[in-house]
Amino acid sequence: MARITIDPITRIEGHLRIDAVVDGGKVQKAWASCSMWRGIETMLRGRDPREAWFFTQRFCGVCTTVHAIASVRAVEDSLGMEIPLNAQYIRNLILIAHALHDHIVHFYHLSALDFVDVTTIPNADPAKAAEIAQSLSDWPGNSKQEMARVQAKIVALVGSGQLGIFANGYWGHPAMKLPPEVNLLAVAHYLQALEYQRKANQIVAILGAKTPHIQNLAVGGVMNGINLNSQATLNMDRLYMMKDLFDEVIAFVQQVYFPDACAIAGFYPEWFGYGAGVKNYLAVPDLPTDTASTTFDLPGGTIFDGNLAGVRPITSSRDDYFRKGVVEDVTHGWYQGKGAQHPWQGETVPNYTDFQDDGKYSWVKAPRFEGKPMQVGPLASILVGYALGHELTRKWADRALERVAAVAQRPIPLDGLHSTMGRYAARAIRAALLSDLAERHWKLLVTNITKGDSSVFNPPQFPKGTIQGVGFHEAPRGTLSHWVVVKDGVIDNYQAVVPSTWNASPRDEGGVSGPYEASLVGNPVANAEHPLELLRTVHSFDPCLACACHTLDVEGRTIATVKVL
Amino acid sequence: MSGATDAEAPIAVVGIGNVLLGDDGFGPSVIELLRAGWRLPEAVELIDAGTPSLDLAGYLHGRAVAILIDAVAATGAPGELRLYRGDELRRLPPKPRMSPHEPAVQEALWIVELSGSGPRKVLLVGVIPQSIEPHPGLSPAVRASAAAAAELVVRELARCGAAPTPRRNPRMADAWWMREQRFG
Numbered sequence: 221m222a223r224i225t226i227d228p229i230t231r232i233e234g235h236l237r238i239d240a241v242v243d244g245g246k247v248q249k250a251w252a253s254c255s256m257w258r259g260i261e262t263m264l265r266g267r268d269p270r271e272a273w274f275f276t277q278r279f280c281g282v283c284t285t286v287h288a289i290a291s292v293r294a295v296e297d298s299l300g301m302e303i304p305l306n307a308q309y310i311r312n313l314i315l316i317a318h319a320l321h322d323h324i325v326h327f328y329h330l331s332a333l334d335f336v337d338v339t340t341i342p343n344a345d346p347a348k349a350a351e352i353a354q355s356l357s358d359w360p361g362n363s364k365q366e367m368a369r370v371q372a373k374i375v376a377l378v379g380s381g382q383l384g385i386f387a388n389g390y391w392g393h394p395a396m397k398l399p400p401e402v403n404l405l406a407v408a409h410y411l412q413a414l415e416y417q418r419k420a421n422q423i424v425a426i427l428g429a430k431t432p433h434i435q436n437l438a439v440g441g442v443m444n445g446i447n448l449n450s451q452a453t454l455n456m457d458r459l460y461m462m463k464d465l466f467d468e469v470i471a472f473v474q475q476v477y478f479p480d481a482c483a484i485a486g487f488y489p490e491w492f493g494y495g496a497g498v499k500n501y502l503a504v505p506d507l508p509t510d511t512a513s514t515t516f517d518l519p520g521g522t523i524f525d526g527n528l529a530g531v532r533p534i535t536s537s538r539d540d541y542f543r544k545g546v547v548e549d550v551t552h553g554w555y556q557g558k559g560a561q562h563p564w565q566g567e568t569v570p571n572y573t574d575f576q577d578d579g580k581y582s583w584v585k586a587p588r589f590e591g592k593p594m595q596v597g598p599l600a601s602i603l604v605g606y607a608l609g610h611e612l613t614r615k616w617a618d619r620a621l622e623r624v625a626a627v628a629q630r631p632i633p634l635d636g637l638h639s640t641m642g643r644y645a646a647r648a649i650r651a652a653l654l655s656d657l658a659e660r661h662w663k664l665l666v667t668n669i670t671k672g673d674s675s676v677f678n679p680p681q682f683p684k685g686t687i688q689g690v691g692f693h694e695a696p697r698g699t700l701s702h703w704v705v706v707k708d709g710v711i712d713n714y715q716a717v718v719p720s721t722w723n724a725s726p727r728d729e730g731g732v733s734g735p736y737e738a739s740l741v742g743n744p745v746a747n748a749e750h751p752l753e754l755l756r757t758v759h760s761f762d763p764c765l766a767c768a769c770h771t772l773d774v775e776g777r778t779i780a781t782v783k784v785l
Numbered sequence: 786m787s788g789a790t791d792a793e794a795p796i797a798v799v800g801i802g803n804v805l806l807g808d809d810g811f812g813p814s815v816i817e818l819l820r821a822g823w824r825l826p827e828a829v830e831l832i833d834a835g836t837p838s839l840d841l842a843g844y845l846h847g848r849a850v851a852i853l854i855d856a857v858a859a860t861g862a863p864g865e866l867r868l869y870r871g872d873e874l875r876r877l878p879p880k881p882r883m884s885p886h887e888p889a890v891q892e893a894l895w896i897v898e899l900s901g902s903g904p905r906k907v908l909l910v911g912v913i914p915q916s917i918e919p920h921p922g923l924s925p926a927v928r929a930s931a932a933a934a935a936e937l938v939v940r941e942l943a944r945c946g947a948a949p950t951p952r953r954n955p956r957m958a959d960a961w962w963m964r965e966q967r968f969g
Contacts, residue, residue, distance in 0.1 A: 260919050262919075278962075281803065281834075281837050325840065329842070329896065385895035385896050414897070415902075418846055433835060
């Protein structure tokens with residue numbers, strides 16, 4: 221028996237820490253802990269609710285826009301106000317562009333190397349790699365010349381002994397299974413992806429004035445002046461500049477990312493059998509299509525125990541099923557107290573104790589829905605959409621499963637998505653369906669503007685007394701909700717229940733594990749010194765915990781990577 | 786419009802850090818000082834990148850020169866400025882990646898270099914922080930170094946042939962995180 225601690229803790233940064241007890245080549249018990257206190261919400265008390273989004277946008281450096289949108293939605297919800305249609309569409313386009321950017325980066329730059337062994341690339345036949353790539357899609361960047369060019373780069377890199385970005389991989393690990401040619405095409409697309417994630421970000425910049433911190437939001441709408449003939453506003457030129465960029469990003473998602481994700485999944489079919497963990501899923505509806513945010517292009521709802529037939533929809537942020545269903549439990553978190561509180565009543569009083577296996581061991585609170593831990597993220601959104609009969613979800617999910625099955629040469633049932641690989645597949649499915657919705661929402665915006673509607677903002681009016689609201693967003697990592705209490709026009713309480721809090725949740729008062737923890741149990745580990753398999757499962761959630769703080773360590777201080785006790 | 790545009794300015798000055806975590810907000814604060822006090826040539830783009838992790842690669846892609854401003858964990862007194870050249874940064878030992886969203890200056894540099902789109906010249910202006918507790922605003926020691934860091938960036942830009950000119954009427958720095966209220 222071995223206890224593995226993966227803990228990249230440095231002196232001043234906060235990180236995710238995973239502890240796992242491994243016996244007989246499998247994880248028997250696991251803990252997920254975050255080593256940084258997220259006390260940023262307390263800073264918002266006493267401030268003007270109209271400026272909260274400026275602060276929340278800085279909660280996280282990677283998920284900036286999502287916290288901005290959730291914040292203005294929360295304040296609008298507290299006022300029960302509607303926002304103009306143009307504002308909805310502009311926000312939706314920002315959210316879609318951001319999500320496409322985020323999913324592309326996650327797949328290629330943050331997690332593909334868990335499955336792709338770069339060191340085999342010198343042995344690849346570029347002609348064969350091009351042939352495989354061309355069998356997957358007719359993307360123009362799949363030529364033999366392109367594959368040979370990338371191979372030459374990698375050969376030079378491996379030859380130099382300075383692997384740079386690839387220095388950290390578990391190369392030659394027995395769990396690496398791709399043929400050299402597939403590794404080569406994956407790395408070719410890894411490099412191309414850099415260009416397309418950037419284009420997606422350019423769309424955010426056109427609408428949001430800046431990235432990564434958009435400037436165009438307001439409680440009540442957006443601040444984009446619309447005048448089709450003015451250079452200073454959102455005019456036809458800019459709308460078409462955005463369309464051109466979307467077209468390029470959509471092509472990359474549908475012809476490169478989606479086919480790659482399906483093909484790589486097909487080479488690792490066993491990973492559809494590991495990592496299910498918590499099979500309760502939560503997703504919220506998003507991409508509102510009316511001024512009151514009651515109709516949506518993406519459905520939301522809950523699934524319990526993997527029972528898709530029992531799916532229950534969440535209709536809007538006014539739905540009491542959601543409003544009353546969410547609590548946060550601090551029994552195993554480094555906070556004062558025990559048990560659960562609703563976010564509007566939530567308190568954040570730190571109480572650090574050290575890591576106690578059976579006591580408090582994380583700065584993450586344990587969110588629960590109707591008392592249950594929930595998995596959030598693209599998988600939740602895809603399963604809920606599928607269960608509710610959402611057409612676009614079914615189209616892309618069915619396509620993905622067919623493609624995976626063709627490579628794996630065995631059928632992969634929908635149930636296989638409850639797994640580590642299911643989370644990777646679901647993210648690609650979501651990117652593909654969002655790329656369809658990008659076109660739709662661009663058309664909706666242009667049609668509405670050409671009809672003569674240039675309205676973008678309704679001024680908010682704050683009443684005397686106490687009001688409370690929730691704003692949610694189905695973010696790239698899953699359900700995000702901001703909960704605000706406003707008293708006499710000033711913020712009285714503010715709580716953000718973020719996707720990684722749901723997934724990285726510690727145990728609750730009843731000792732029930734959160735999704736990361738549960739998904740690791742039963743996970744194979746061939747070599748405790750090189751727990752690649754654990755990283756695959758953790759990375760499949762796309763965790764985002766540490767980004768609120770950034771200080772570059774220029775002295776290269778040693779970092780405890782993996783400790784086997 | 787700033788941020789990513791199709792015709793990328795060849796020189797990027799990138800402030801990195803979280804403005805809600807005390808001295809970690811040094812980079813963005815220096816960016817606002819530069820915006821307020823200097824008129825910049827077309828070739829230069831100022832970016833408050835926040836804590837972009839690997840997304841930083843997107844801001845470095847296609848540039849000739851990148852000047853980064855960040856808080857650094859180095860030995861010394863709070864407020865001390867340190868200069869690092871690209872090669873020193875690239876030679877730092879690689880770190881394990883647990884969460885895919887950890888700070889990633891060196892990784893971002895490696896990626897753009899590998900793709901052939903990386904800046905030829907990279908400079909990092911670092912400050913040693915006093916406090917990175919959750920609180921908007923810089924400590925006195927670090928705040929005192931912000932102007933010096935801005936001057937340093939100005940000198941480097943001049944060396945690259947893109948000398949900023951001081952504004953006759955400096956604007957107020959739009960560092961909203963230093964103010965009590967944005968409205969009213």
